[in-house]
Amino acid sequence: MVLTKTASESDVSVHSTFASRYVRTSLPRFKMPENSIPKEAAYQIINDELMLDGNPRLNLASFVTTWMEPECDKLIMAAINKNYVDMDEYPVTTELQNRCVNIIAHLFNAPLGEGEAAVGVGTVGSSEAIMLAGLAFKRKWQNKMKALGKPCDKPNIVTGANVQVCWEKFARYFEVELKEVKLRDGYYVMDPEKAVEMVDENTICVAAILGSTLNGEFEDVKRLNDLLVEKNKQTGWDTPIHVDAASGGFIAPFLYPELEWDFRLPLVKSINVSGHKYGLVYAGIGWVVWRSKADLPEELIFHINYLGADQPTFTLNFSKGSSQVIAQYYQLIRLGYEGYKNIMENCQENAMVLKGGLEKTGRFNIVSKDNGVPLVAFSLKDNSCHNEFEISDTLRRFGWIVPAYTMPPDAQHITVLRVVIREDFSRTLAERLVIDIEKVLHELDTLPGRISAKQAVSEEKANNGGVKKSAIEVQREITTAWKKFVMERKRTNGVC
Numbered sequence: 098m099v100l101t102k103t104a105s106e107s108d109v110s111v112h113s114t115f116a117s118r119y120v121r122t123s124l125p126r127f128k129m130p131e132n133s134i135p136k137e138a139a140y141q142i143i144n145d146e147l148m149l150d151g152n153p154r155l156n157l158a159s160f161v162t163t164w165m166e167p168e169c170d171k172l173i174m175a176a177i178n179k180n181y182v183d184m185d186e187y188p189v190t191t192e193l194q195n196r197c198v199n200i201i202a203h204l205f206n207a208p209l210g211e212g213e214a215a216v217g218v219g220t221v222g223s224s225e226a227i228m229l230a231g232l233a234f235k236r237k238w239q240n241k242m243k244a245l246g247k248p249c250d251k252p253n254i255v256t257g258a259n260v261q262v263c264w265e266k267f268a269r270y271f272e273v274e275l276k277e278v279k280l281r282d283g284y285y286v287m288d289p290e291k292a293v294e295m296v297d298e299n300t301i302c303v304a305a306i307l308g309s310t311l312n313g314e315f316e317d318v319k320r321l322n323d324l325l326v327e328k329n330k331q332t333g334w335d336t337p338i339h340v341d342a343a344s345g346g347f348i349a350p351f352l353y354p355e356l357e358w359d360f361r362l363p364l365v366k367s368i369n370v371s372g373h374k375y376g377l378v379y380a381g382i383g384w385v386v387w388r389s390k391a392d393l394p395e396e397l398i399f400h401i402n403y404l405g406a407d408q409p410t411f412t413l414n415f416s417k418g419s420s421q422v423i424a425q426y427y428q429l430i431r432l433g434y435e436g437y438k439n440i441m442e443n444c445q446e447n448a449m450v451l452k453g454g455l456e457k458t459g460r461f462n463i464v465s466k467d468n469g470v471p472l473v474a475f476s477l478k479d480n481s482c483h484n485e486f487e488i489s490d491t492l493r494r495f496g497w498i499v500p501a502y503t504m505p506p507d508a509q510h511i512t513v514l515r516v517v518i519r520e521d522f523s524r525t526l527a528e529r530l531v532i533d534i535e536k537v538l539h540e541l542d543t544l545p546g547r548i549s550a551k552q553a554v555s556e557e558k559a560n561n562g563g564v565k566k567s568a569i570e571v572q573r574e575i576t577t578a579w580k581k582f583v584m585e586r587k588r589t590n591g592v593c
Contacts (some may be wrong), residue, residue, distance in 0.1 A: 114141045129141055151498050156531075157516045158500040160310075160374040160470075162345055169427045172420075173379070179419035182218075182410070190235045190419045193426040194219050197372075200429050202386045204350050205342075205359040205368050216393055218411055219372075219422050223343035224263035225413050226385035230339050231267045233387070234301040241335075247298075255295050256304040257287025258505040259311050264304060273301065280508040285464070286314050289321040290511065302337050302366070307358055308345030311504060312513070313470030315345055318358040318365070325364055337366040337392075341377035342484070343383070344470045346370030351438040352445060353468065366392045372425045375441070375470075376578035377432070377520060382421035417510035440520050444471035447527050448518045454531030460538060464513050471518040476511060483541040485512045491540065495533045 103332055114120065119138035124130055153163040165173075176190070184191040195214070204214030209215060220226040235252055242249035253274035256264055260277075266274035276295050278287045286309050296303060300419065303325065305318045318340055329335055340358060342349070347370060359365060372382035387393045398411045432440070448471040455461045455475055465474040477485060489501035504511040518528065 100305050114138050134145070142261045151493075152496060155496050156519055157522070158498050160371070160517050160519070161380045162377050163372055163379075163519065165377070165379060165424065165428075166431075169424050169431075172423050172427055174419045174420075177418065179418040181417050181470045182412075182415055187419060190422060197422065197425050197429060198386060200324050201346075201370065201384050205346070205370075205386060207360045207386065207388060215386060216388075216390050217384060219425075220369075220383040220385060220412065221381055221414060222259075222373065222383040223341070223371040224266070224383070226383045227263050227339075227341060228267050228271075228413055229411060230367040230369060230385050230387075231271065231273070231301075231398060233393050233544060234337065234339065235271065235273060236397055237392070238299075238301040240394065247509065249261050252301045253297070253299050254301055254304060255292050256506075257292070257306060257309075257316065259286055259309045260306060260341070261310050264341075267289070274299075276300075279506050280504060282378045282508060282511070284314050285309065285504060285508060286316045287321075289317050289324055292321060293324040296325070296328060296334075296336050298332075298334060298372040300334075300336050302339045304339050304341055305358075307342040307349060308470040309338055310344070310503075312465040312474040312515070313344070313472040314466045315349065315353075315356070315469050317359065318362060321354075322362040329364075336364075338362070338364045340365055340368045342368050343371040344374050347372075347375035347437065348441050348470060351441045360388050364499060372421065373424065375444075376425060377428045377437075377440070378421055378424045379416070382425055403449075423575055441471070444518045444520065444522070447471070447522060447524050448473055449517070450524055451516060451527040451530065454528065455534070458531075458535060458538065464511075465515075472515060473518070474513045476513045480512070483512045483544075488534070488537055489514060491537045492533065495536070497530060497533060 114135075114137045117135075117138060119134050119142070124134075124142065153159075156163065179187050179190060181187070181190060181194070197215035197219065199215045202209065202217060207215055218229070220229065231254070234254075238252055251274065252272075253276050254264075254268060255276045255278070258277040265275060267273065278291045278295065280286070287305065292303055303321060305316045305321055307315050307318065309316070318338065322338060325336055325338065340346075342358075346368065349358060359368060367385060367387045369383060369385045370376065372378045372384055373380045376382070376384075393411070397407050400409050421476050426578040449467070451473045452463055452465075452467075452475075455473065456463065460478060461475040462478055463473065463475050465472055477483075477488075485501040492499050498513055499516055500515050501512060503509050504513065517529075548550050
């Protein structure tokens, strides 16, 4: 007699995941489920939901790296379980971090003597790096004011209104007044003259941006340095400069080596850069480097020994993965100066291809500069019928993620679209994007929802000498246009 057995509902070895009960039973979204589920089911459920995310390669809003070589991917996965902060257990990882700091310091022309080690640290991104640099400036200024017997409770920092939000976070979290230089039409970065005018005795530093998030433009750090040197001479102050090179720090040394923006300028005391942007590493790595040991107050450095040997630490967080540090070192030695230069030149050339394609449409003003971060920022010449936000929204149907945003004060009436050109954005993709933008423009031009706006413009022009149409006549024209639009859609949506 043959004995039979009914498979248990929890026995998924008999069926595929999609034949099991786990794909037809909803999981609690905000509470931990009572029972376990098989690993295959957990993977499939999460993987399926993640399919609804955008394609990172087509996310043209982000400066962050979305592609690395398979060999580097292997190194990342091999180190995924290493805690970077455990320096005594992972001394080689610590050594690689120190090598990265020194390589970057030399790239930024730090005045290091023979055999002198650079002063810097790896962070989870430029936001943490800026917090650390800001804290160093604040503590140095406080120590100076205390020594002079002056109050030290109202520090301020001078920036442009175009700074990234992390500067606002620093100011708010660490109680520093943020004094912003307003923008103006046609000038979307910090004006050095106006910045220096805002400096006073309580200014802990002036922050210059090498690669504005808004339009990729490099601020004139050399001019800022020269003006600040003169003001310091006149006042007896020693107001320093921090350079936020999150986007431009891995671009300027290769595309514009003669540009003076770094430690070649005497007032530049610290620089941050994002390894996960044009440092060509996946998200999660930034760097901050100081000019010398004297620019990082010793009292900000903590020493711990409960993980083994004495370990100095100057970070806002503690535990973090080692993978991104190792990936940064891989890129630095794999590409070298030659490789980084070639990649940045390719990015810049592809940006020019995109810019040229957009200009040929005759519909856009280019807001970005040719020199700077390889991106193209552009706005409609005529947005009376449709605007940049509609273009951004419609482009998502083609898979592209292109952000639209308004400029900060006092240029908030300007709206722009921005395309960031990364290493993995080829010329073919640039040409394809122009084609899709032209399709979007054509579609928006014919959308009935915007016809009334077009007619309003036409009516205003005709009112000078023509007869204004009645409301019923306008409504009839809109209805006729809708009918035409629907019929055209029916003709093109047939089943083959």
